Amino acid sequence: MQINEDISVEVSAAGTPIRFSWRGITYTVVSAPEPWLTRRAWWTEPASVSRGSADALLDVPVWRVDATPLPAAGAGMDGVFDLARFHTRVGWQLMNAWTDVLDDRLFA
Amino acid sequence: MPSFTHLRVASAFSAHYGTGRPEALVAAANAMGMRAASITDRDGLYGAVRHIRACLAVGMAPIVGTTLRLSEKDGSPAGKITILAHGHTQGRGWACLARSITSAHSFASRRSGAIVALRRDRIARLLRGPDGISVTVLLGPDSDVGINLARGNNAAASQALQWWMSTLPGAIRIEVVCHFTEPGQPASMRHAVSLLELAHAHDVPAVLSNAVRYLVPDDALTGDVLDAAGELRPLGSFDGQPNGQAWLKPAGAMHQIAVAIVRRSSLEQAAAHRLLAETERVAATCTLDPENDIGWQQAKIPENDVIGLTGDPNRVLRETAEAAISERYPYADAALLRRVRERMHDELTTIYGFGFSSYFLTVADVSALIRRMGIRNQARGSGAGSVINYLLRISNVDPLEHDLLFERFLGNKRETLPDIDIDVESARRHEIYRAIFDRYGSTRVSLMAMQNTYRARGAARDAGLALGLADDQIDFVAKNIWRFNARDFRSALEVKPELREFAHLVEREIKLEQLVDITERLDRLPRHVSMHPCGVILGNNELYNLSPMQPSGMGLPMSQYDKDDIDDVGLLKLDVLGVRMQSTLAYTVQEIQRVHGPQAADAGKLPADAPYVKPNGFVELDSIPHDDEPTFELIRTAHTLGMFQIESPGQRELIGKMQPDEYNDLIADISLFRPGPMKGNMVAPFLDAKHGFVPPDYLHQRFRYFLQDSYGVVIYHEHVLRILHECMGVTLAEADELRRSMEKKTDSIEAAFRGRTAANIDPATGKRKFSDRDIENIWAVLRGFGSFGFCKAHGAAFALPTYQSAWLKAHYPAEFLAGILTHDPGMYPRRLLLAEARRMGVPILPVDVMISDDNYRVERTTNGTLGIRLSIRDIHGMSEAECRRLLAERPYSGLVDLYERAKPSRTLFQRLALVGALDELAAHESEALNSVRGVPTRGDVVMRVRQLTASKRPVHDPENQLDFSIDHSHLIPRGNAEFSTAERVAAEMSILNLDVSAHLLERYRPLLDELGVTPANELLNQWNRTEVLVAGVRIATQTPPMRSGKRVVFISLDDGTGCSDSTFFEEAQNATGPLLFGTRLLVIRGRTRRTGERGISIEAERAWDLQELWRQYRARHSPDIAEPVSVEA
DSSP: OEEEEEEEEEEOTTSOEEEEEETTEEEEEOSOOEEEEEEOOGGGTTOOOOTTSOTTSSEEEEEEEEEEEOGGGOSOOOEEEEEEOOTTSSSEEEEEEEEHHHHHHHHO | OOOOOOOOBOOTTSTTTOOSOHHHHHHHHHHTTOSEEEEEEETSOTTHHHHHHHHHHHTOEEEEEEEEEEEOTTSOEEEEEEEEEOSSSTTHHHHHHHHHHHHHHHTOBTTTTBOSOEEGGGHHHHHEETTEEOEEEEEOTTBHHHHHHHTTOHHHHHHHHHHHHHHSTTTEEEEEEOOOBSTTSTTBHHHHHHHHHHHHHHTOOEEEEOOBOBSSGGGHHHHHHHHHHHHTSOTTSSOOOSSSOOBOOOHHHHHHHHHHHHHHSSSOTHHHHHHHHHHHHHHHHTOOOHHHHHOTTOOOOOOGGGGTOOSOHHHHHHHHHHHHHHHHOTTOOHHHHHHHHHHHHHHHHHHHHHTOHHHHHHHHHHHHHHHHTTOOEEEESGGGGOHHHHHTTSOOSOTTTTTOOGGGTSOSSOOSOOOEEEEEEGGGHHHHHHHHHHHHOTTTEEEEEEEEEOOHHHHHHHHHHHHTOOHHHHHHHHHHOOSSOGGGHHHHHHHOGGGHHHHHHHHHOHHHHHHHHHHHHHTTOEEEEEEEEEEEEEOOTTHHHHSOEEEOTTSSEEESOOHHHHHHHTOEEEEEEEEHHHHHHHHHHHHHHHHHGGGHHHHTTOOTTOTTBOTTSOBOGGGSOSOOHHHHHHHHTTOOTTSTTSOSHHHHHHHHHHOOOSHHHHHHHHHHSSHHHHHTTOHHHHHHHHTTSSOOOOSSGGGHHHHGGGTTOOOBHHHHHHHHHHHHOOOHHHHHHHHHHTTTTHHHHHHHHHHHHHTOEETTTTEESSOHHHHHHHHHHHHHHTTTOBOHHHHHHHHHHHHHHHHHHHHOHHHHHHHHHHHOOSSSOHHHHHHHHHHTTOOEEOOOTTTOOSSOEEEEOTTSOEEEEOOGGGSTTOOHHHHHHHHHTOOOSSHHHHHHHTOOOHHHHHHHHHTTTTHHHHHHHTHHHHHHHOOOOHHHHHHHHHHHHHSOOOOOOTTOTTOOOOOGGGSOOOOOOOOOHHHHHHHHHHHHSSOOSSOGGGGGHHHHHHHTOOOGGGGGGSOTTOEEEEEEEEEEEEOOOOTTOOOOEEEEEEOSSOEEEEEEOHHHHHHHTTHHHHOSEEEEEEEEEEEETTEEEEEEEEEEEHHHHHHHHHHHSOTTSOOOOOOOO
16 A cells, blocks of 8 residues: 655665665565666656756656564564655655555555 | 667657657667667558658668557457568568558547457458468557456466467567566566566567657656647546656667566576567568568559550650640740740650659649539649640640749659649539549549647647646637747747746746646647648559558548658659639639629620630630739739738738739749748849839849849749859759759859859850859859749749739629638638728628528629628528528518528527618518508517517418417517617627628727827828828738848738738837737837838837727716627637
8 A cells, every 4th residue: 555654774785775664663675676667746746847857757766675574673564565766855765565464454 | 789679669650659750769779779770650650651761861771560459349459469561572561561550440430439449350361461471460568468467367368379379370479568667567577577478488489679659768758748638638637657668778778678577587598688689580570671662762653544544655645745735825826836846845755754654644634634523723833834734734824934944843863753733622622532532443542641740839738738737727828829839938938028927927837837848848749640631642553552541531531641751652642722712713703604694704894805705704714814904903002902822911012012014023923922032132122123223133144034034133943943054054954953952062062053154165256155253143143042042833823823813803803802702712801801892892782681692692783883792601600501491491471481491590590680681571571561660670670580589489381270360479560779880780790700881990980080090091191200000900910030030020900991011020019018919909009111102011119909998088088988899809
C-alpha cells in the first residue's frame, strides 16, 4: 500500500540501499535491490517545463527491496518496500510497503 | 563501437503519441553511429516516405513497419503487433504492410466506435503470400503474448505464441523491451525476462527494442501532453506513460539492457549476445531497397488502355496537339503558326525524353472529363508555360501570348512528374472526384492525405486541457493568440500589446507558465490526418500495394501519403482545387443567360455581334478579349470588391497606385503583391517607369524584348532564365537549374556567370556582347532578385479569373454581385457585398418566401432596373429539409397554408415573419380586406405568426372538412406598429447576419455627426496628412510581412460609403491595446496618407470601441435613445 513517508536510508558504495528506518524501526535489506523507475506528476508541481529543461522531470529512481527489522527493533514486520529518491526532496521516501501487518490493517 | 538497430520507433506521425520527426530521428540514429533506422508508426505509413528519404540522404539502411492493434472477430482487443516489411522482395513485403494497414482501417467506424485494428482472422490471408512470408512480426510487451505474461498467465501466453508460430511460421520474433517500470508491469525488467524466457522455451528468436516514442528524455514530457490530448482528459485523470524511458537510446545503453535482462534470467550469458545478434539479423532482412521495393521515384500512372490509348503515346500526343492548333489559334498568321509548331516540337522532344507522353494524355483526359461535365476548369501554376498544355486544353493560357517559358515548367533534369493543378468550381468538386474514380477505377485512384499540425491556438487548447485549466481560462488564452508561431509564444508575450494582460497573469501563475511552455513544445507536431482539400492521386493497378488507404470524410478511400510523399513514390498527384470564384463565374454566366437570353450582349453593353456571346445568351468567358477598356476603367477606380485576388486592402492600395491599363499589368500586379517583391522593393521602380517618371531601364539592349512586359523591372523567373540564357549562352533549361540553385550556390554561380558572360563574343562583330560594367549591373540585379521573383506562368494563370471577374463586374454588375453573394468567394463578409451593391445602385430586394430562391437571384424591379433578391438560405438556423420544403411547396395561399404545408419550425416561422419574408404573402392573403382594414404591417404579421405558433399546429385540411367556422382568429390582426428601420436592421442582423434595410452604422449617426467623422468616399478629397476620424464595421485585419520585419496591423472599416484602410504602427498598437483585434465597430483617429492617384490610407494614432463611445454619448444626451443593434465580434 502507498505510504509516502520520509525515511532515512543507508546506502552502499554503489548507492543502493542497505538499511533504512521507518517509524522508529530499522530494517535491513535482505535481497538484491531491484531498481525501477516511477514518475513524477510534474503538472502538480511548480516545475518549469520549457523545452530542454525537463530531462529530470519524469523519472524517479526506486529500489524495491525485501527487508526485515533488526532483531532489537521490536514491532516491525518482514516485507517488501519501495524506496524512492524524489528530486524535489532532500532525502528518501518510503513509497510503498507490503507487510502482513499492513495487509491485516487493510482488511480489518 | 557496439552496433544496435532500433526496430520499433514511432515518429511524430503517430499522432498523439510520438514526438520526433522522422528526419530528426534518423539524424540522431546516424549521429549515434547506427547502421540502420526503422520507423513503425501507429496505424500507418504516414511518416514512412520521409523516413526513407532521410535515410537515403545520410546513407542509412531504411526499415519500415507499423504497429497495429489487433482485434478478435467480435471486435474485442487482442493486443498490438509490429509488422516489418522485408526488403529486396520486389515490393512483396511492402504490399503486405500496406494491405494490412488498409484492412485495419476498413473495420474502423466512427459510428459504431470500432477502432483501427487488424482482425485476427485476416492475418493469415494478409501476411502469407504465394511466395512465402515477406514480413517479420514482432510480439512485444503489448502483444497478446506479452499481456498474458504480465498478468502471470503463462499458459495463455504460450498458447498465444503457438498460434502465431503456426499461423506465420518463421516470421515471428519476440520483442523484448525493458523500460524499468514497476516490477511485474509491462516493460518492466521482470516482464522482459519472462518474455525472453518464453521465447527461449518455444525456440522463437527474440529481438531487443526500446519501443521508442521520443528522441531524448526531455521529450517524454511532450509525450505526457500528447497522451492527454489523445485521451481528451487532463493529466492525472488517466493512466499515462509509466515513466520516461521510451527514448532513442544509444547502442551502448541498449547492450547494457540486454546484459541486465539476461543476468536476471535463467539463461546463460550468451543469450544476451544472441538477442542483440538476432536484432541485427532482422534489421538486415528488413532493410528496404527503395527502388526495388517501392519503385522509388518511378512514375506509376494509369495503364494506357485505361485512358483509352492505343499505340505509341508519343505519336498520340503529337497528333492530338497538332489537330488542336487550328482550334486554339484560329486567326493565326503564318509567322505565328510557325512559332507554335516550333514551340510544340521543342516541348515534345523534352516530353518524349522523359517518357511523360502518357502523363500529359492522362491529365488531358481528366480535364476533358471535367469539361464534359460542363464544369469550369483552369490549370494553375507553371503548367501554363506549356503550349502542349494549351493545345490539350489542360490550360487556357496561351504561353506565346504572354511570353511564358516551357523550361520553367519542365526542364532537362527533372525526374519526377511535373505538377499540374486544376482549379474547378468549388460547388461541384466532389462530383469531379467521383467521376475520376469511375473513369479510372477505384483500384487506381485515391484521395490524398494532409497532415494537420499544431498551431498556436490548437496547441494552447490542448495544453490547457492537459493541465486541467478551466474552460474559460483556456478560451481566454486561445482567443488572444493571434498569428504567431507557438514556438515563439514566450517572445510574443514580451512584445505584443494585446497579450499584455495575459503576460502579467503568466508571471503570477505557474500553471499558465507551464501552458506557455507546453504550447511551444506542441508547435508543428502532426495533430491529425485529414483529407487534402484538393489532392487526387492517380496510380496504376498496383496502387493498393503501394499505399495504405483509409476512409475519408467524403466516403472515398484516402491514401496515407501526403503531398510531400507523392513524388518519391512515383504517383501522379492532381490538384483539383475547388475555387469559389470559378463557381461564382459559372453562376454569373448562368444568371446572364437566364435573365437576358438573346439580349445578353445588349444588356452587357457589348457589341451585338460579339463572337463570345452565343445567340442563346451564353457568355464564353474563356474567349473574351483581354483589352476591354471598361474593365480596366473599373479596376482603376480601385472598387475591386469581388474581383479575384485584387480586392484585399493591400491590393486596393496597389491597384490605386498602379492604375493598370493592360492585361500584362494585372499579371505584374499579382506577381508584385507578394512578400518577396514587396521586401525586394520591386514595386516602386515598376510604378515609376509605368507612369513615365523615369524611362524604363532594360539593363542591356539585348534584354529589351523580354523586359518590356514589366517596364524593365526583373520580376519573373522567366526574366532570369532569359537573362542567364543571353549572358552565359546556356540553354533555358540549364538557366532554370542555375536559377533554382542561385540562393544556395551564389558564389559558384557568380563566378560562372562572370566568366561565361565576359567570354560571350558576338560572332558578327567579334566583340564581347557584355562589357564589364554591364556584367556588374546585371549581376547586381540577379543577386538582388534572389528568391523573390515569381513565375510569370503562375501570374498569367492567376490573372485570368481576376480579369474575367472584373469583366463581369464591369458589364453585368447585378448578375456578378448575385454570383459573389451566392458563392462567397472572397475575404469579406456578405454584408460588405450588400454594401457594395447599395453603393453601385443595385437594389436589394428583401427575402420573400414567395419569390426568394436558395441562391441570390437577379430580378427585374418594377422600374426595370436589375436588383438582387436575397436568398432564403441565409436565414439563421434553417435546416436543409426546411429549406427544401419551403421552396417545393410554393405557392402559398396564406400564412396558415405555409405553416401547414412547408412545416417550418416555430422559431423559423417567427424568424421569417421578423425578417419580412412573409410581408408579401400576408398582403396577398388578405387582399380582399386590405382596402377596408389596410395592408398588414410587419407588426401585424409577427403578431399573427405568434398566435399561430402559440397554439397547436393546425392539421392540413384542404377541403375544410373539419368545418372551422370562419372567425377573426383566422385573420391577420391589424393595428400593430410598423417596424422602424432600426428594428428591421436588428432583425436582419440577427436572422440573416446582413444589414439589408440600412447600413449598421446609421444607428450611430448622431454620434458620428457630433464627432465629425469623415465618410470613406470623401477621404480622397482630403489633403495629405490631414487629421481625420473614420468609423465603421471592421471587415479585414491583416498583419502582412514588412520590409523592416516589424509588425504592422492593417484594419479596414466599411461605413456604407466604401472602405477606409488604416495602418497601425507600433505606437498606435500600444495606444489601442486589446481593441486591436477583438472589437468590431471602431472609430479610428489618424492622418491621411496619399499613396497614388486613387490611393489613400490612414496612418492611425488610436482607435476606440464605437459602442463604448455610444454608451457615453447616450449617458450625456438622452438616456431614452434605444439600445442599438448589438454586434458581437
